[in-house]
Every structure is written in C-alpha cells, then in structure tokens.
Amino acid sequence: MGEFALIEEIRRRCAVPRADVILGIGDDAALLQPRAGSELAVSTDTLVAGVHFPAGTAPFDIGWKSLAVNLSDLAAMGAEPAWALLALSLPAADADWLAGFCDGFAALARQHGIALVGGDTTRGPLTITVTVHGFAPPGAALRRDGARAGDRILVSGIPGEAAAGLTCLLGSALLHAAGPVDRDYLLERLQRPIPRVALGLALRGIASAAIDISDGLRQDLGHIAARSGLGAVIVTDRLPHSEALQRAGDADQRLRWQLAGGDDYELCIAVPPARVAAAQAAAADCGTVLTDIGAFEEGDGVRIVDAAGADVALPRSGWEHFVA
Numbered sequence: 266m267g268e269f270a271l272i273e274e275i276r277r278r279c280a281v282p283r284a285d286v287i288l289g290i291g292d293d294a295a296l297l298q299p300r301a302g303s304e305l306a307v308s309t310d311t312l313v314a315g316v317h318f319p320a321g322t323a324p325f326d327i328g329w330k331s332l333a334v335n336l337s338d339l340a341a342m343g344a345e346p347a348w349a350l351l352a353l354s355l356p357a358a359d360a361d362w363l364a365g366f367c368d369g370f371a372a373l374a375r376q377h378g379i380a381l382v383g384g385d386t387t388r389g390p391l392t393i394t395v396t397v398h399g400f401a402p403p404g405a406a407l408r409r410d411g412a413r414a415g416d417r418i419l420v421s422g423i424p425g426e427a428a429a430g431l432t433c434l435l436g437s438a439l440l441h442a443a444g445p446v447d448r449d450y451l452l453e454r455l456q457r458p459i460p461r462v463a464l465g466l467a468l469r470g471i472a473s474a475a476i477d478i479s480d481g482l483r484q485d486l487g488h489i490a491a492r493s494g495l496g497a498v499i500v501t502d503r504l505p506h507s508e509a510l511q512r513a514g515d516a517d518q519r520l521r522w523q524l525a526g527g528d529d530y531e532l533c534i535a536v537p538p539a540r541v542a543a544a545q546a547a548a549a550d551c552g553t554v555l556t557d558i559g560a561f562e563e564g565d566g567v568r569i570v571d572a573a574g575a576d577v578a579l580p581r582s583g584w585e586h587f588v589a
Contacts, residue, residue: 266358266359266360266363267358268358268386270358271355271358271363271386272290272386274360274363274364274367275290275351275353275363275367275381275384275386276289276290276291276381278364278367278368278371279351279367279370279371279374279381280371280380280381281371281374281375281378281379281380281381282380283347283348283378283380284298285297285298285299285300285347285348286298286348286380286382289380289381289382289383290381290382290383290384294383295348295350295382295383297347297348297382297398299400300347300400302402302403303400303401303402303403304400304401304402304403304404304405304406305398305399305400306339306342306344306398306399306400306401306406307396307397307398307399308335308338308339308342308396308397309335309394309395309396309397310331310334310335310338310394310395311392311393311394312327312330312331312334312392312393312394313390313391313392314390314391314392317330318330318456319434319435322456323365323369323456324361324362324363324364324365324366324369325365325366325368325369325372326369326456326457327366327369327393328365328366328367328368328369328370328371328372329369329370329372329373329456329457330369330456330457330458331351331370331393331395332349332370332373332374332379332395332397333373333457333458333459333460333530334395334458334460334479334530335349335395335396335397336373336377336379336397336460336462337458337460337461337477337479337530338397338477339397339399339460339462339465340460340461340462340464340465340466340477340532341407341465341475341476341477341532342399342401342406342407342408342465342475343401343405343406343407343465343466343468343469343472343475344399344400344401344406344465344466345399345400345401345462345466346377346378346379346397346398346399346462347378347379347380347398347399347400348379348380348381348382348397348398349374349379349380349381349382349395349396349397349398350381350382350383350384350395350396350397351370351381351383351384351385351393351394351395352384352385352386352387352392352393352394352395352396353384353385353386353387353392353393353394354386354387354388354389354390354391354392354393355386355387355388355389355391356388356389356390356391357388358388373460377460377462379397401469402469405469405470406469407465407468407469407472407474407475407534408474408475408492409474409475409476409488409489409492409493410474410489410492410493411473411474411493411535412473412474412489412490412493412495412535412561413473413493413495413535413537413561414495414561414562414563415537415538415560415561415562416473416474416535416536416537416538416560416561417535417536417537417538417541417557417559417560418486418497418499418533418534418535418557418558418559418560418561419472419533419534419535419536419541419544419545419555419556419557419558420478420482420504420505420531420532420533420534420555420556420558421461421464421531421532421533421534421548421553421554421555421556422459422461422505422529422531422553422554423505423506423507423510423529423531424478424482424504424505424522424523424524424526424529424531425482425504425510425519425522425523425524425526425529426450426451426454426455426507426509426510426522426529427451427454427455427458427526427527427528427529427530428455428521428522428523428525428526428527428528428529429451429454429509429510429513429514429519429522429526430451430452430453430454430455430456431455431526431528432513432514432522433448433451433452433513434452434455444512446509447508447509447512447513450509451509451510451513454529455528458528458529458530459530460477460530461477461530461531461532461551461553463551463552464532464547464548464551464553465532467547467548467550467551468532468534468544468547471536471540471543471544471547472534472535472536472540472544473534473535473536473537474489474492474493474534474535475489475532475533475534475535476488476489476532476533476534477530477531477532477533478527478529478530478531478532478533479527479528479529479530480527481524481525481526481527482499482523482524482525482529482533483499483524483525483567483569483579484525484527485527485533486499486533486567487566487567489533489535489561490561490565490566490567491565493535493561494565495561495562495563495564495565496561496562496563496564496565496566496567496568497559497560497561497562497566497567497568498559498560498562498567498568498569498570499524499558499559499567499568499569499570500558500559500570500571500572501520501569501570501571501572501577502571502572503556503557503558503559504520504523504524504556504558505554505556505558506519510522510523520577520579521579524569524579525579534555535561541557
C-alpha cells in the first residue's frame with residue numbers, strides 16, 4: 266500500500282459527515298465553517314508505541330484510544346466535539362493494521378459526531394498525533410483556574426481501573442485474585458477509555474473547574490489547585506471502588522492505582538457545595554456517577570488523608586515524561 270492509497274483508506278473508513286465541513290481530506294487544507302457565536306476549543310495529544318501502549322496492542326484499541334484521549338480533553342473543557350486531524354507515522358503501510366486502527370478510530374468518532382478532516386502520513390516509528398476541535402458558548406468553557414476554597418472535589422467513574430488493567434496486561438506479581446472476567450473488564454478500561462463528553466457538557470454552569478485524569482488523580486488535581494492558587498485534600502476512604510478493582514489488588518496497591526496510576530480519562534471537578542447534588546444528578550443522566558472525595562482549601566499542594574485526618578504517604582504523584 267502506497268502513501269496515497271493509505272490516505273484514501275483512512276478517508277473512506279473514517280468518514281463522518283458534518284454540514285460544517287466544506288472541504289475535508291484530499292486537498293492541501295480543510296475548509297471548515299466555525300459555529301457563529303461560539304468559542305473554539307483545540308487540543309492535541311501524541312501516542313507513541315512502547316510509551317502509551319505496549320507492543321501487541323490491537324490496532325482497533327489503538328485507534329479508539331488515540332481519539333478518546335483527545336475527546337477527554339474536550340470533555341474537561343465542556344466543549345462539543347466537531348473536527349479532528351490525524352498525523353500517523355507507521356513503520357510500514359500494513360493494510361490489515363490500518364483497517365483495524367481506522368475501525369477503532371471511526372467507531373468512537375461516530376459516537377460523538379466528530380469528523381476527520383485532514384492530517385499527515387509518514388514512514389517512521391509508530392506514532393499517532395490527533396488534534397481535535399470543539400465548540401463552547403462564550404465564557405462557558407470549563408477551565409482549571411476557577412476553583413474556590415471550600416469547593417468540593419468530585420471525580421467521575423472509578424479511577425485506578427486503567428492502571429489495574431495495565432498491571433493485568435504486564436502480568437505483574439502485584440496482581441491478586443482478579444479472574445478472567447475482572448481482567449477483561451480492567452483491560453477494556455485501559456484500552457478503550459470512555460471520554461466523558463456528555464458529562465462535560467452537562468457540567469457547564471455547575472462546575473467551577475475541571476480536568477481529565479490522564480497522568481494520575483493526585484497529579485492532575487494538583488494542576489487545578491495550582492492554577493486556582495489553592496491547596497486540596499483527598500480523603501482516601503471516599504475514593505470509589507469497583508468489585509473488579511477490589512479483587513485485583515490489596516489496599517495499598519489500589520490506592521497507588523487510584524491516586525497515581527493515570528490513563529483513566531475520567532473527570533475531576535471542583536463544585537461549590539450548593540451545586541454538588543446538581544452535578545451528581547447530571548452525572549446520573551449521563552450514565553455515570555460523581556463521587557465527592559475531598560475539598561479545596563487555602564494553601565498549596567495536594568494532601569492525602571485517611572478518614573481520621575492522618576496524612577497518607579504516596580511514593581509518587583503520577584506520570585510525567587522525562588522524569589525517571
């Protein structure tokens with residue numbers, strides 16, 4: 266398969282029609298019609314083989330996840346997805362691999378009505394860069410710098426399941442009694458994360474700040490706290506658990522997965538106490554849950570405490586590139 270046949274295969278398999286795409290894949294640039302009266306949210310992420318997904322990961326899952334991590338950024342901003350660009354570096358133009366990748370990418374794109382409008386292809390180490398664009402009403406986008414002292418910290422879903430899934434995938438001795446059903450569930454949470462787009466949209470006007478959990482709950486919460494000029498405290502006993510997560514590791518391991526594991530792509534938000542019930546009702550309408558795990562406070566940094574208020578030590582905060 267040559268480069269131009271590869272591009273045509275991507276265009277054919279990933280087509281999602283949108284009226285605001287005047288000209289998509291096939292020209293030197295896309296022509297797009299921005300929505301009148303809206304702000305444009307733009308985000309980009311790169312996935313590298315051996316860093317963001319292990320060798321042997323199914324191409325469908327790579328395609329799905331490469332879009333999911335970007336849609337999660339739009340979700341955290343409360344932005345409605347519209348367009349995507351894909352830059353794909355491949356060691357070889359393998360038609361079967363490309364078909365699986367495109368099918369995974371397109372399956373999620375169709376769920377969210379996001380159109381692939383262009384990008385680039387080149388030969389090289391397997392690397393995928395996706396740029397997404399979305400719309401938000403003026404001044405309505407969720408940001409990291411809006412938290413206030415006293416705001417409650419809410420988290421969607423069950424953080425830690427993706428990290429447990431990675432432990433399953435690597436066959437680590439840290440894994441405990443997770444059976445085949447639990448393993449399959451946890452692996453799916455790692456390889457096919459669910460971007461909380463609908464929840465992000467529903468939280469506009471309710472949450473005062475938001476971020477998605479990509480590098481670990483403690484570390485990502487710290488970004489909200491730092492941008493808002495505050496500290497934060499997480500109460501470990503408030504963290505939500507699934508049965509699969511509880512069976513997969515002991516209490517210490519679960520805590521490390523939940524607070525420092527990352528790759529969950531759940532939302533962590535700041536909500537004034539008077540709006541917590543509204544936020545949780547919005548989450549229920551979107552088919553998920555929001556759990557109150559702590560609060561923002563005057564100060565800086567993120568403290569981890571148990572139910573009695575005693576500090577809990579955590580060896581690491583989360584993932585950071587270029588740091589051992």
